[in-house]
Amino acid sequence: MKVSENLMTQLMVMEGLSLEAYEDCAGVPTIGYGHTKNVKMGDRISKYWAKELLKDDVREVAQQVQELNVAQTQGQFDALVSFTFNLGIGRLKSSTLLKVIREGGSKSAIKKEFKRWVYAGGKRLRGLELRREWEAKRFFE
Numbered sequence: 001m002k003v004s005e006n007l008m009t010q011l012m013v014m015e016g017l018s019l020e021a022y023e024d025c026a027g028v029p030t031i032g033y034g035h036t037k038n039v040k041m042g043d044r045i046s047k048y049w050a051k052e053l054l055k056d057d058v059r060e061v062a063q064q065v066q067e068l069n070v071a072q073t074q075g076q077f078d079a080l081v082s083f084t085f086n087l088g089i090g091r092l093k094s095s096t097l098l099k100v101i102r103e104g105g106s107k108s109a110i111k112k113e114f115k116r117w118v119y120a121g122g123k124r125l126r127g128l129e130l131r132r133e134w135e136a137k138r139f140f141e
Contacts, residue, residue, distance in 0.1 A: 001071060003062050006138075007078040011054065011085060014131050020044050025120040034085065057085065064089040070101050075141035079114075082135050086128075087117065111136040 015034035021043040024030045029039040032050030035057055045053070061084045062077075071077035084092045092098055097113035105113075114136040118128040 001062075001066065001074060001077040003058050003081060004074055004078055007081060008054070008058065010078075010134060010138075011058065011082060014082070014086075014127070014134070015054075017047065017050055019047065019050065025123070025125065027121075061085045061089070065092075068093075068098070070098065073141075075138045076101075079135040079139035082131065082138070083114070083117070086131065091117075107140060110139060114139070 012033055017033055018031060021029050021031045021039050021041050023041070024036075028036050029041055029043075030036050031039050031043055031045055031053075033054040035050070035053040037057075058081065062081050065071060065077065065080045065084055068080075071080055080092065083097070095113070095117075097110070097117075100109050100113050114132045115129075118124055118132055120128060
């Protein structure tokens with residue numbers, strides 16, 4: 001499966017754009033659309049490079065999700081790529097969400113698992129609530 005335009009658009013909205021490095025809510029230096037690799041405070045980039053970094057980052061995450069062999073539809077793939085882009089493949093692999101998906105859990109059980117992942121730095125964040133709502137909905141489209 002390939003990353004959809006729908007997913008790319010949503011990631012740009014959910015991540016937001018920052019052309020200057022900042023510390024995210026977990027204290028990780030971040031730039032562009034959620035890019036964290038080799039970012040140092042004080043770094044700056046252009047909007048063009050922010051999009052290029054996003055494409056590269058999403059391509060890597062998409063490969064990780066494909067290797068799990070659980071996404072059967074474009075919606076499932078997009079939802080899991082978004083989740084993994086935000087939290088990392090390690091968290092997805094060890095999550096109850098992945099276990100419930102692999103066991104063929106019900107729609108309500110899967111949605112409930114997505115919605116558990118709304119905390120960062122010990123705080124419930126509205127942005128993460130909205131992201132998990134989108135992912136839970138997209139998973140079943």
